[in-house]
Amino acid sequence: MTPSDRDATGLLTRPDHFVQLVTPTGERRADPEFDRWVADVDADALSRLYRDMSIVRRLDTEATALQRQGELGLWPPLAGQEAAQIGSARALRDDDFVFTSYREHAVAWCRGVGPAELLTVWRGSAASGWNPAEHGIAVPQIIIGAQALHATGWAMGAAWEGSDAASVAYFGDGATSEGDVNEALVFAASFDAPVVFFCQNNQWAISEPVGLQSKQPLARRADGFGMPGVRVDGNDVLAVLAATRIALDRARRGEGPTLIEAVTYRLGPHTTADDPKRYRTDDELAEWRTRDPITRLLALLTSMGVDADALEREVAEEAGRAAAELRAAVTTIPDPEPMTVFDHVYAEPNSHLARQRDHYARYLAMFDDADAAASGAEGGAR
Template sequence: MTPSDREATGLLTRPDDLVRLLDQSGVRHASPEFDPWVADVDLDALIRLHRDMVVVRRLDSEATALQRQGELGLWPPLAGQEAAQIGSARALHDDDFVFSSYREHAIAWMRGVRPDELLSVWRGSAASGWDPYARRMAIPQIIIGAQTLHAVGWAMGARWEGTTSASIAYFGDGATSEGDVNEALVFASSFDAPVVFFCQNNGWAISEPVGLQSKQPLARRADGFGMPGIRVDGNDVLAVLAVTRWALERARRGEGPTFIEAVTYRMGPHTTADDPKRYRSDDDLAAWRERDPITRLHAHLAASGADIDAVDADVKEAADRAAAELRAGLTAIADPEPMSVFEHVYAEPNSHVERQKERFARYLAMFGDEDGGTA
């Protein structure tokens, strides 16, 4: 079967194969199927990808530290998943729409979300962080897997309107056990929705290993829904970029949805309220540290003739600047007025909400805060 035949039948690669262009040591390997999708990625573009990953890892470590310092109520770290998020984000067009879970901070950063917008929810200062229409990215979904249904609905609407835009839904391996995700796959397949399902298989659904959820690679589930499923090395930013571009192009051509399983690893806890040492071994973590996506691309840049000292200096400056912006953005977040919690609950006046509002105002008045201001 030729590559074109395999693409036409949705069998571009078997889901138990792992698409990889950069190996663990940063060595570039040829791929007749996927090299064309990254033919435009020159050395400068690789340096930018490296910078993106280093910056978002720094932002993630800063936010984790801010939570430990009591400035944030909670934070879900993304360390280890930078390549999966940056590679796929770089494949998106400006008019595409992102529907994410709560860990896709790198995606948000790449879509132009400001630091204060990124942190306000986790600080408890707002019910949502940013204008989804301005950023072309929905507010992160806390309910596991619900965003996949939203992505399919948006994609169906985009197709009916005759646009070439596509949506992408990000979720973890644990979400594949949820009914919402499976229902979304049914609808997407039935209506040939231009949507990409991007599963970041980071090995753990909180404390449950992925092997307890599925006896087969998660991408194989796509077969039952009549769509191509493909596995990619989620720590290889170049391969992720290629695979996501391919899947999005299928969607734009009207060929329907694709399921991508990016095999990666959550280096830190599920959230800052979690202790991963209770359920995984140090040896397991050490093995995955050797597959670090940033170290891998850095090695490839050094071997490709990049001025690595200049690259490192530029990346450090960018990361320091982003970290400073993050902390400055945090201090700029204003505490909300207590009564504002009732705003935007319903589009129209609602008597139930009005009763709660009245009772809460009386409660605040007990503390000498009759005007509903900050006590």
Template sequence: MTPSDRDATGLLTRPDDFVQLITPNGERHRDAEFDPWVADVDAAALGRLYRDMAIVRRLDTEATALQRQGELALWPPLAGQEAAQIGSARALRDDDFVFSSYREHAVAWCRGVTPADVHIVWRGSAASGWNPYEHGMAVPQIIIGAQALHATGYAMGLAWEGSDAASIAYFGDGATSEGDVNEALVFAASFDAPVVFFCQNNQWAISEPVGLQSKQPLARRADGFGMPGIRVDGNDVLAVLAATRTALDRARRGEGPTFIEAVTYRLGPHTTADDPKRYRTDTELAEWRERDPITRVLALLEGMGVDVAGLEREVAAEADTAAAEMRAAITTITDPEPMSVFDHVYAERNSHLERQRERYARYLAMFDEADGSTAGTGAAASDPDGGAR
């Protein structure tokens, strides 16, 4: 990539261009614009990024197995997108705030959320897995694109308070077709909100290819909203780190939002309920496997003289331990009492909610009567005030 590849707004002018610092075969590609942003990343730091990606991939594999074995109701795999998530998340400060979709398990890992807390929701044992304020990360948003509005509103609040912290919204290529994302871009640009819009273009919005949704690279949409757009190789953890640091620096200096398109690929299904073989080819999958985000980092480290075999053994052992601990935690979770579903709907009880409680209690009591049980799963068994109202 050369300066001539960019137009006056700083956008890449050819759709196959993106910022890349590590090639798929592990060679270090020099870039005068983005190299300074990762000048501090030596072999040790690069090894830590590899560790993050390798452990998260192992946890993701274990989660898929748990779902197939009936321990999780559903699971949205992230395999292939490790560099996009780890590279961007490791650019954040503790006081920045993350608003994610349902696939950013690697981001949660970087924010200190335990794997068990990530998975408890997918088991159906809790409505949310962690306290957002303890980790600077909201619980995952299931409604496609809604988190972009949340991130923008939060960023506007940061600016009004005079903070130099920022927020970041993660979403997929499919979400760029949603009204919420476009409305968020309008508000962020209008109010110079310190927010980074991080789009993981994994090529498929469930079964629809990105080319059906956009005739131009998604990063070019930023130009229409009056903000910079950066198109980065999403399988290059170093390039993603550099691009995100650039965007965050701009936000901290009061210069407003940035849109990042991380070009990556979802190696697995959209969720474990999906069959990707119905809409994509084995050839396409094989081509993207050659651009794997983890193997290219290992190749670069080997070229830097690192004992890669030793590093792989060490990290693999750590990843296996993390996966075993996660499995043990998930498979021993106690199911919540049925009536607890009402506990945190409102701060105070009200007649509308009480009517629902009463109906649900009667419904549960039907099963107690059918099996002759007196212990019950009805309201009296779990209501601290002694029964349904």
């Protein structure tokens, strides 16, 4: 990579190149443009990033097991994408706001979302998991790509109010083919919205490979919208942190949006309802395992003189406690009362919702009457 491949911000003008600061074997690569954005990240800071990634992978493993045991209706695993999520989320300020898809459990972890709040929507106990205002992160968006528009609108509003806070929209490679994402890119570029579009290219949009929907690196799409794009090794937490800090700095200075393509890999299924063996090979999976974001960071820490064995033991114990808390949280999530499905649908009451509420109440009453009749018949028989 040469200096001519970058513009004045340090972002790539040729996003087919790959920004990487830590190799898969844990070697630190010097990069004069990106290094200065992570000059403060010492061994202690890297250890904290390792802790984050290790804990969220353990939580992800536990949640997947809970789904297999019937405790959750569904779970979208994040294994393999920890560096992309942790590296970007740890670049944020408290007053920034995050809009995610359904896989960003690690981002929610960084924003202070608790174990029970992570699980409620997947257990079917609530329409959403947490109060967005308390954590600075919207609840997971199931509609593919819709959150990109929400992030753009929030960013435009923040700019109009004179704030230098920014928003981040997380989406996958498949979402870049959706109209919502492209409309959001148009709006953001037109109004210089302080938003970072963070695409986790995990190679598979459910069962379709990314090469089927895009003949060019996804970061190149930024050119058509008039914004910078950067293609970064999404399994390199340090490179992701640097790229996100650059993009957020641009946003705060009023220079508009940035598109980041974090090249990573989904090690598990799209969701627990998916069987990835039907569309990808064992050799492909094995190759990507050699690029694991957690093991490479541990290798880097070892080369810096950190006691890796002690760190692994300490983090494994903490991850185990977090997993136990997650499992215990499942049993404490209460089943919702049926009529609460109408709560928080609209900000103000309206006749349309009231009519639906009345119809549903009468429908539920039918079952109460049937139960009462059955009880009466049983008592008479005795």
